[in-house]
Amino acid sequence: MSLTLLVVGAGPRTLGVLDRLSAHASASGAEVDVHVVDPHPAGAGRIWRADQHPLLWMNSRAADVTVLPDASSRLEGPVRTGPTLYAWLDAHRAELAQEFARAGQDALRREVLAVQEGTFVSRALGSRYLSWAWDRVVAGLPAGVRLTVHRTRVLDVRDALHGAGRQHVALEDGTTLDVDAVVLAQGHPDVVPGPREVAAREFADRHGLGYVAPGYTSDLGLTEDEVTLPPGRDVLVAGMGLAFVDLLVLLTQGRGGRFEETPDGPVYHPSGREPVLHVGSRRGVPYRSKITYQLTERPVLPRFLTEEALPSHSRLNLRRDVWPLVAKELAGAHYAELFRSHPERTALDAAEFDRRFAVAGWGSPDLDALVAQAVPAVQDRFDLHRLDRPLDGFRAPTGSAVHDRVRAHVADDVARRGDPGFSMDAAVFHALLSGYVTVAGLAHAGRLDDASVAEVDGWWHGLFSYVASGPPPRRLAELLALADAGVVRFLGGDVRFAPDEVGGCWTARSANSPDTVSATVLVDARLPQASVTASADPLLRHLTGRGELRELAGGKLVVDPEQRLVHADGTVHPRRFAVGPWVAGGGWAAAFARPGLDAGFFRLNDRVARAVLQLGTVSVVGPRAASSAPSRRTTGVR
Incomplete structure (x- = not known):
């Protein structure tokens, strides 16, 4: 009754799976060696790591974020509940403030002292909560669960030549592992540029223009990059979602601009380093802002979208x-x-x-x-x-x-x-x-x-x-101030961004306007479109090349109802699982849970943990049992 598990990725989803695996192993006495592989810090992973610009915020209120189950969570086996982001920050406010002061991180010190339930905290501060939650889960691992964290990447996973079901794993640092099961939880893998991005780059290079391809805004280094995005220069921005909001922050406050508070809302004072951003998208408006109040009585749901109301045929459109x-x-x-x-x-x-x-x-x-x-x-x-x-x-x-x-x-x-x-x-x-x-x-x-x-x-x-899932209302109030300051100009909806070979520039034209706007820089303000076949992740490339992944229209990989990987020929690999935003039907892909709602985030983590343990012929517990006291664990870092 022993098992060796590889988990690819060390972000919040892995944290959740590890928590549920720990709960079941503590009740069953399972012996499990867990190898977690990620070049980024465990708990936060790449997207929520602490070394991001302090102006970049999380997109949920502090009271609406949790990565640990709560009293509403209906799970199999022991349930060890934990605080929300706000509850944890509030309980550790003073010690965190002292720690930030000693480290010279005055912005974080001020932030943690001021945080309230409705605050949208910085990702840097939210990362501390994730790191703490990871440490708590690790501290609660039972004696039979041994954890090793590898700060590198997985290059490939193959069926071992010998040993029924064993998986042979090659890591970028030269380490090799043989495991019984694999869980892919990479989060948001990069993709190689597609035909649209390649053509745009070639056009920009031919004419000496600027082009910023889709990417994770915090990784693009745009705050200081005044060559690609020069001060005062007209810039076309395609997209008005959350990536646009991050871009806006980094190119304004991130370059030294400041907001003055007035009775009529914020007023922006430019630093002189900002470009002029002409922004448009399909809708032509930004995401709706977050609601800042609570209902006194929530609606009874679901009422109309019920199983009884759905057509009886098995495959629904x-x-x-x-x-x-x-x-x-x-x-x-x-x-x-x-x-x-x-x-x-x-x-x-x-x-x-x-x-x-x-x-x-x-x-x-x-x-x-x-x-x-x-x-x-x-x-x-x-x-x-x-x-x-x-x-x-x-x-x-x-x-x-x-x-x-x-x-x-x-x-x-x-x-x-x-x-x-x-x-x-x-x-x-x-x-x-x-x-x-x-x-x-x-x-x-x-x-x-x-x-x-x-x-x-x-x-x-x-x-x-x-x-x-729009931005905090403060960000849209700032957007209005930036528009009034002449830093932002709205193009409207159904905008067509196109290269102009004759004029040697980028152009934008909206269905709402007769005007054509020209500029020397174009920014694709959006995340890279998910594509398993175009992934820059070496593991996904190798699995795809051998037909061991199936990609659905839209670029995401297919899993069966047990989250097991489906091959290109429709067969299912019994020992490989995948979770996260690049898995098809990703409504279960949120990095966090909303407390008090019996979140599917925890139920999915629980199912994956149980399925993995069953591969080792370990009997998992049935209905919810009482929590067991934390016991000794062994951890290591390669």
């Missing part, structure tokens, strides 16, 4: 079979909250509205007529298309008019997302979160067809991120 139920779930939560908290803005008895709404089909004339009768004010009605595409159909006479329209949209969004008078938005957030988990569960269970699984990671994830 996301748009045809699932999306109408998702949309009705969102609208139902919106109107339930409107009638509950703002009845003075309705014109029909709440019970009658609810009865008629429940039987009306999504998008039907009956539903439209009901809403028109019951909700007099247009701004109180749920308009999913307008929520998703606020500039659709808008055409302005000038680019300046487009800029003004987008600025007004951002200002309205910031005000509305902080106003409990529109608490319907918070209800929609909870419904969208519930729907996201449900859709991810359908993908995970193999209920969706292949095209739909690709769309889970495409337009559905994009919509979710846009509505529910």
Whole structure:
């Protein structure tokens, strides 16, 4: 009853799997040697490492982040709960402040002293929580679990020539291992440039232009790079998501600009080192900002997106079979909250509205007529298309008019997302979160067809991120100040960024504007598109080359419902597992969990840990058992 396990990657997902493996091993007495391989620090990994610019923030409130189970977590075996990010920072505030002071890290010292439940902390400070959580999990490993951390990369994994099921592992530092199981949890592997990026680079080089390809903003060194992004130069920016927000911070405050607080909001004072950023995207607006208040009563979910409401056929199509139920779930939560908290803005008895709404089909004339009768004010009605595409159909006479329209949209969004008078938005957030988990569960269970699984990671994830996973409202208030200071100009939506061979420049033209904007620099402000076949990760390249991975449309790798790798020929490898954002149907891919919601993050970690232990013929425990006291462990670092 012994097992040797390789885990590729040392970020939050590995932390979670190790925690659940520890819990089951402590109850069963399993003997497990665990090898974790990652060149970046254990616990935080690459994306959440501490050595990032202190201006880069996490994208969730401190009280909404946890990597350890809580009382709501329904898991098999012992459950050892842990604090949220905020609870941990609050409990260790004084000692952390002293530590930062001794290290000369005054920005972190000030930050930890001021942090509150609703604070969006820096990634550098959040990294400390992840490191602490890793150390806590390691300290709780039972005597039979031995951990070795290798600060290098995995080059390849092959089926061993001798030994049933054994996996032969080659590390970049020359170490070789033979293991019984492998869990891939690399997080966000880099990809090699695709045809679009190669063509853009070649065009830029021919004409002496600047081009910044998609990448992780914190890794691009743009704060000090005044050659690629010169001060005062016009720069086209493709993308208005979270990568854009990071870019904005590094090129403004990161270059010495500052915000002055006024009763009307922040005012930006340039340093003179900023470029002029002309920004646009498909939607033409940034992600919706985070909501800054809490509902007094959460909607009952799910109500419409239930197993009973889904068609009975086994392979569902996301748009045809699932999306109408998702949309009705969102609208139902919106109107339930409107009638509950703002009845003075309705014109029909709440019970009658609810009865008629429940039987009306999504998008039907009956539903439209009901809403028109019951909700007099247009701004109180749920308009999913307008929520998703606020500039659709808008055409302005000038680019300046487009800029003004987008600025007004951002200002309205910031005000509305902080106003409990529109608490319907918070209800929609909870419904969208519930729907996201449900859709991810359908993908995970193999209920969706292949095209739909690709769309889970495409337009559905994009919509979710846009509505529910946007930046802190402070960042959008700063965006408004930057627009007023002339540092940012809004291009609008459905922007076509293109090379101009004749003019020797980059151009951008929006569907909302008649103007064409030219510049000598183009920034692709987005993360690299996931692509297993184009991965820069040597392990993924080798597995792909031998047909030992299957890539779905959209570039992500395919796993079965047990998270086991599916080969190109459709067979399943019984000893290789994968988790993370580059796995198809990645609704389970979040790096953290939201506390109090029995998060799928922990249930998935639990299933993977149990499946791994079963490979060693170790009997795992059944229903939840009492927590066992931490015991001795052995760790090592190569």
